Structures are given as structure tokens and as C-alpha cells.
Amino acid sequence: MLTRRQIRVKVMQCIYALTLSHDESLEKQKKFLRVSxxxxxxxxxxxxxxxxxxxxxxxxxxxxxxxxxxxxxxxxxxxxxxxxxxxxxxxxxxxxxxxxxxxxxxxxxxxxxxxxxxxxxxxxxxxxxxxxxxxxxxxxxxxxxxxxxxxxxxxxxxxxxxxxxxxxxxxxxxxxxxxxxxxxxxxxxxxxxxxxxxxxLPKLLKDTDDMVFADQLLTKTLLNNKKFEEEIQIKTPNWDKDRIADIDAILLKMAICELTGFSSIPERVTINEYLEIAKEYSTPKSSIFINGILDKLVKEYRINGKLKKTGRGLL
Structure with missing residues (x-):
């Protein structure tokens, strides 16, 4: 019933809620995600x-x-x-x-x-x-x-x-x-x-892997928030941190998390998914901005070996 894109949206909503509330409790956000x-x-x-x-x-x-x-x-x-x-x-x-x-x-x-x-x-x-x-x-x-x-x-x-x-x-x-x-x-x-x-009475999720994916995406993104934030700042030297829309920043962090922390998900799938989510949930130009940042990061990750993908469909 729920697709991976919809799961990503729910993770995004959790992180956005945390951003607004300034509540850093990981367990509370994981519970919020499951309930959502x-x-x-x-x-x-x-x-x-x-x-x-x-x-x-x-x-x-x-x-x-x-x-x-x-x-x-x-x-x-x-x-x-x-x-x-x-x-x-x-x-x-x-x-x-x-x-x-x-x-x-x-x-x-x-x-x-x-x-x-x-x-x-x-x-x-x-x-x-x-x-x-x-x-x-x-x-x-x-x-x-x-x-x-x-x-x-x-x-x-x-x-x-x-x-x-x-x-x-x-x-x-x-x-x-x-x-x-x-x-x-x-x-x-x-x-x-x-x-x-x-x-x-269809299944809510295709299999248990979907819930594991949701939980890990939320956890890894939040635990590496500062590191991902620094990577984004390096690639946007002419942008003040406050000028980047909250949703854009969250989607970029989630995308970086997937690119570097989920070896079985093809990079093209990750990029396409977050561009589509940005079109629906952020500003009209967000997908262009996000695409530009992710393109730079992917090229860099390929050179320094941080982009380690395995499995089928990775071309």
C-alpha cells in the first residue's frame, strides 16, 4: 500500500517536526514515524x-x-x-x-x-x-x-x-x-x-524491509545531521544557511544519507525520488537546486570512494 516514496515523505515529516519543536529525542521521533x-x-x-x-x-x-x-x-x-x-x-x-x-x-x-x-x-x-x-x-x-x-x-x-x-x-x-x-x-x-x-485488508507495507528502511533512514539522517549539514554548506558557499528552505535542507540530508548509507539503492533512484518529493513539497525551484547539489556530491563521492553501491540496476 505504501511505496518507498511515501515512506520517504513520512521520514521527511518526522525530521521537519523535530526541526520545528527542537526536540532531539530520537526515540520519540522513531515512535512518531511508526505511528504516522x-x-x-x-x-x-x-x-x-x-x-x-x-x-x-x-x-x-x-x-x-x-x-x-x-x-x-x-x-x-x-x-x-x-x-x-x-x-x-x-x-x-x-x-x-x-x-x-x-x-x-x-x-x-x-x-x-x-x-x-x-x-x-x-x-x-x-x-x-x-x-x-x-x-x-x-x-x-x-x-x-x-x-x-x-x-x-x-x-x-x-x-x-x-x-x-x-x-x-x-x-x-x-x-x-x-x-x-x-x-x-x-x-x-x-x-x-x-x-x-x-x-x-491489504498489507500496509510490502514487507518488513520497508519498515527497516524507514527506521534506518530516519536514524542515520538524524545522527549524521551535523556532518551532512557541513557537506551541504561546502557545496553552497554563496548561500547563507538560513536562506536554504527547511524542506530543501532536510531532503538534501536524507538524499546524502541514502547515497552513502544504503548500498543497495541505486543512486539514480535516490536522486529521482528526492527531486519528485521536492517538486511536491517545496518551492518551485527546489528540485533544480537540490539536483545541482546532489550532482556535485555524487561526482565527488565517486572520486573519493564514498559511493559504494552493490546489487542490480546501478548503472
Whole structure:
């Protein structure tokens, strides 16, 4: 679920938080990193549980609308329970593994914030996607899947109130929201009738090496902070230390750490990764600045033997 680039971003966030707080506790930052990574999965589960909560709200709506004085739209739809019986939604709400995971983590957020669920529910009901789906008397798994994926992409994911809720809940989720939404959409498009219940519970990290990488990148960068800072200053003699943006300085230190401390990661991969992160998280010219510094350092490291890379794909 999390790629190496996203892991690098989380390490960057930890170091930036340390820079602002001036808290030099390595153990505290390592704990913050682990929690930040784990919270990405919590956000993923909350997004899925929102879909499940929408199904529950539709169930209540159908029950209430069966009373004549609340029966507003039922008559115009060939099957007023079509959305309630949507196959993909039912796969989620009947998924015992998913429900157990939500219970284990005590993720009852939507029970406590039904107003947010209602906002999304009403937006869905007003959407053209929902109207066309309900007016179509035919029924198929593919139609059900396409509806949920489309509603998620066009109605749920862009909802500003839901975004604000997640943003207020946990600061690190600001960067996780696009990642999680993209992943959920991929899952909704890939799910099929023969799915395993574990389909909606993917691994957060590809393997244990990813967590080791995250931990070592944070630790080595922080422990060698002064040394990396001096290397950057040597390569930027005309720049005052305070003129270099905090994020640029952090990304440069992390890149130097990877180049010299992670022999299995190709130098080209390291440079490309940090240039892409700089484009997204720093100033418009940051990637050019960072590229220039790293290019000088790589040439120097090759000459003095500090660039010791092993394995495949290092050309």
C-alpha cells in the first residue's frame, strides 16, 4: 500500500517536526514515524467504514420511507431497494474480517459524527450517477461496482467536509488523503464477485524491509545531521544557511544519507525520488537546486570512494 516514496515523505515529516519543536529525542521521533505509518492504514479503514455507514443510512432511509408520508422517491424507481442491495456495498458490510479490524481498532468515528455521513449521503442522492443507476431496471455486478467507484471518485473523495474532518483529526493525514483515496478507488475497480474477504485488508507495507528502511533512514539522517549539514554548506558557499528552505535542507540530508548509507539503492533512484518529493513539497525551484547539489556530491563521492553501491540496476 505504501511505496518507498511515501515512506520517504513520512521520514521527511518526522525530521521537519523535530526541526520545528527542537526536540532531539530520537526515540520519540522513531515512535512518531511508526505511528504516522500505522495511521495511514487507519485512514484507509475509516474511508471504507464510511462506505459501510452509507449503506446503513440507506437501510434506515428505506425503512422510514416505507411509511406513506415519507415515500418521496420510491414510486419513480423500478426497484427502490437497488442501492441497498448493491453487491459491492454488501460485500463490505458482510465482511467479518473487515468488521473485526474496525472493532479491534475501535473505529466508530462515524457513529460519533453522523452529520458527516448525512452530508455525503445527501450528495449521493442528489447526484446524476445515483439517479441513472436507480432508474435503470437492469441489475449486474459490474453496474454495482461501477456505481460505487464512480460515486467515490466524483462525490465522496472530493467532499470538502470529509477532507476537513480528516485534516482536523490527524495532522499527518493531510498528505495521506490523496494516497488513500487513490488506493481505495483502485480496490473498488479491482474487486469482483469471487473476492476473498482479505481483499479489503491489504498489507500496509510490502514487507518488513520497508519498515527497516524507514527506521534506518530516519536514524542515520538524524545522527549524521551535523556532518551532512557541513557537506551541504561546502557545496553552497554563496548561500547563507538560513536562506536554504527547511524542506530543501532536510531532503538534501536524507538524499546524502541514502547515497552513502544504503548500498543497495541505486543512486539514480535516490536522486529521482528526492527531486519528485521536492517538486511536491517545496518551492518551485527546489528540485533544480537540490539536483545541482546532489550532482556535485555524487561526482565527488565517486572520486573519493564514498559511493559504494552493490546489487542490480546501478548503472
Amino acid at each position: 505509518i500505522e495511521n495511514t492504514y487507519t485512514l484507509y479503514l475509516l474511508v471504507l467504514s464510511l462506505l459501510m455507514e452509507l449503506h446503513k443510512m440507506e437501510e434506515n432511509f428505506i425503512r422510514l420511507s416505507s411509511k406513506k408520508y415519507l415515500n418521496e422517491n420510491g414510486e419513480k424507481y423500478p426497484n427502490k431497494e437497488k442501492f441497498l442491495n448493491n453487491a459491492v456495498l454488501k460485500q463490505m458490510v458482510t465482511n467479518s474480517l473487515l468488521q473485526n479490524e474496525l472493532d479491534k481498532k475501535k473505529l466508530n468515528n462515524w457513529d460519533l459524527h453522523q452529520d458527516y455521513v448525512k452530508i455525503v449521503f445527501n450528495e449521493i442522492k442528489k447526484s446524476e450517477l445515483f439517479e441513472q443507476y436507480m432508474l435503470n431496471g437492469a441489475h449486474s455486478y459490474e453496474e454495482d461496482k461501477n456505481l460505487i467507484a464512480s460515486l467515490f471518485k466524483e462525490v465522496i473523495a472530493p467532499n470538502e467536509r470529509i477532507y476537513e474532518y480528516f485534516e482536523d483529526d490527524k495532522l499527518t493525514w493531510v498528505d495521506d488523503i490523496p494516497l488513500v483515496n487513490t488506493f481505495v478507488l483502485k480496490q473498488l475497480r479491482k474487486v469482483n464477485e469471487e473476492y476473498s474477504q482479505s481483499f479489503f
